[in-house]
Amino acid sequence: MTWTNPLRDPEDRRLPRIAGPCGMVLFGVTGDLSRKKVMPAIYDLANRGLLPPGFSLVGFARRDWAHQDFAQIVHDSVKAHARTEFREEVWQQLAEGFRFVPGDFDDDQAFDRLRRTIEELDVDRGTGGNHAFYLAIPPGFFGAVVGQLKEHGLAEERNGSWRRVVVEKPFGHDLESARELNDVLGQVFPSGSVFRIDHYLGKETVQNILAMRFANELFEPIWNANYVDHVQITMAEDIGIGGRAGYYDGIGAARDVIQNHLLQLMSLVAMEEPTSFDAESLRIEKQKVLSSVVLPRRLDLTTARGQYAPGWAGGEKVPGFLEEEGIRKTSTTETYAAVTLGVDTRRWAGVPFYLRTGKRLGRRVTEVAVVFKRAPHLPFSSTSTEELTQNALVIRVQPDEGMTIRFGSKVPGTAMEIRDVNMDFVYGGSFVESSPEAYERLILDVLLGDPPLFPRHEEVELSWKILDPILEHWAKKGKPEQYPSGTWGPESADKMLARDGRVWRRP
Template structure:
């Protein structure tokens, strides 16, 4: 059994991710008695603070993110007592000795690396040189892990030189969401769906991740990446893999990730020949979101740009289970509402005994955000005496996760991922071959865009992307689930 770590080394500890997610998640785990009693948290960043100053910063972060009824003073004090702060310029190797000295001779360390990709190499070299890459040390990496297959391999090679795959934890925070894990439970914990979960029972699948926000504070990063690499390469392809994978033999890291990578390697390439018919690029211009006027992408950025803020794709998984079933993917910024959902559209009944009464195929709706829920549309008889024949209506059967599990606190995705890192459980982390299969597919799309000169089409902020996204599905007689 993997040994829980005694020290958690948190890089980028003064950054936005740490304040909004990591520190509140660790506090939640501590308050519920889930952290090892002996666990110490060593926080580090370039900012010059002493431990007392950083603890004050951490307390302010908890005040801003954790409900007041959960911030019991004794629990906050106990959590802050776990934390020590060591300032470090990760680009300078000599600073890592202070980290090693603070940690001491322990053999069980978990390192959470949330830094700019340009610092991955120097940081790993510094950790290794300071003796923080031994057999009991595991490393977690926050995205982005490269900007294409070549750069991803470069990062992974640098990591592998110090940390073998069984001690490397690549984070995709969507895998920590309850409803994403519920997708696995829904498929493989019930007999209802799996017999229909194939080309014989499913007409198509839709995966949408929509944001209402624009650039916020991510202008430089986002303009260098765009929607395809920022959202599709990681979150959306991981969701697709979970929907499409074969049943794993066990719920363990090897079994689950083996099945996911098979799906990713089975994705039909979208290349120069098909990129115009199977993909849509967009960039928002001025419009209105939630009734408020917003500027266009170029105005927010302060210059013109060819980066896409919206992408829609028609994907196929070329294997026995999914032959002929399209997977429609859609993501973008400045869309009408913030939502993430997976739609499983089942095929219609082969024959209707109800004459002209319209029958709508069943649809499974898995909501990831803002609300986590599972819904299933079913045909039912409308009340009445039916003198002119039965009248049917599509009705929803909704399972609101918050209602079904009202006695259980809803957790931040990072709580699960941090606890799994501390305990050494890799199932919900991404393996290297998954990442490289994802980049292989994404690089072909980008090469196709370049070869065909496909510039982003404009769409007004507050709309569901350019008109091409509608045509992408309507050519197949399908409508997006808005």
């Protein structure tokens, strides 16, 4: 099997893949996602020479702006958040393709103007009828927007051109709503033209899970229940909800992170070797994992949830979740969630996967820790190895992207004393070129029509089938357990592992 970098030309891996003639329509241009992620990523792609010279960007929003007003918004966003240096010649060429269409989502005249604008760009900028519609808007508006795109012929592909739609999570709030959302999108766009962005899948280290597993004979022989004791997947944040009260209350940590990010990470860790790294082969193997997930019988003992209480973070006194502006005092939304899952396959039978996420925890970190079983016989005295723990391979997704292998080594001296040591690989120290930001990779993949990093609707529905019973169980239990800000979560999460004779890693 050969490893193919998604940003490389398959005919010559030394050459970057450059998008052909195309444009993008961005709905929700005033939101944080557009300003902090999408617009800067588009500039960074242009700055790296990966967009066509005639690339166009059309903004759509309920604002009384002219084209130059929209260009200024993009300019300010790029200056503030772009990864690459600002170059005036790149900016000028990119800005020539900016257009703005004012209107509401139910405004037929606005969508008529949008259609005319796109047709003009096809002529003036040579976009060739190829356009991606990026819905950086709440899911409740997806139906209205894609309905208007269909009604006004904007979703129709003609003369070999393509039309695609990009949607951000959350992909529903349970299985039923996810199916309804998939039906709404599927009535307008074929499955292969719907791109669901999970930005974690665009991170270099996440993709390196596949390279590490399948390009190295070192790991695959021990990547199974014979050698692996358990797997811990953590996404911890040291911040609170910030200004996201309107979104977060009623959603919670499990829906926000476990249903998408962590289950996707789990599927990459647990999947079998694909026949190739194309989208279909990866999707098949990930779906096999998700369809094999089993929940423990006692959800009260194998899951945990909590809300952060007042405490200290970064040396400052911080409020609890229920004291945050915009949060209901009676809210039962969890800011911490931990679950125990099994994968009912020959490879993973009996190996628990512990997934956890939370806000206001000890530090910001996302990692996958594969913890191996203890050696069956240690010819050392107990005093020689009292500090010795289990071997582990830790994949750090953020920050400080890289990997760590923990193993036992002899302490210098005449006695046979063993201690844990770490061997580190850090991306920044091993490669000269900097990693592209996740949105750069994902947006380019949309424009290329290359979907290996995007979950399909089958994966989304399988993820909700896993999470829904847990959410229903929690809904019957009342309020989540409180945990002080700056700690590592509620006591029930520690007890969850202690019952199995294990402990959470302290990243």
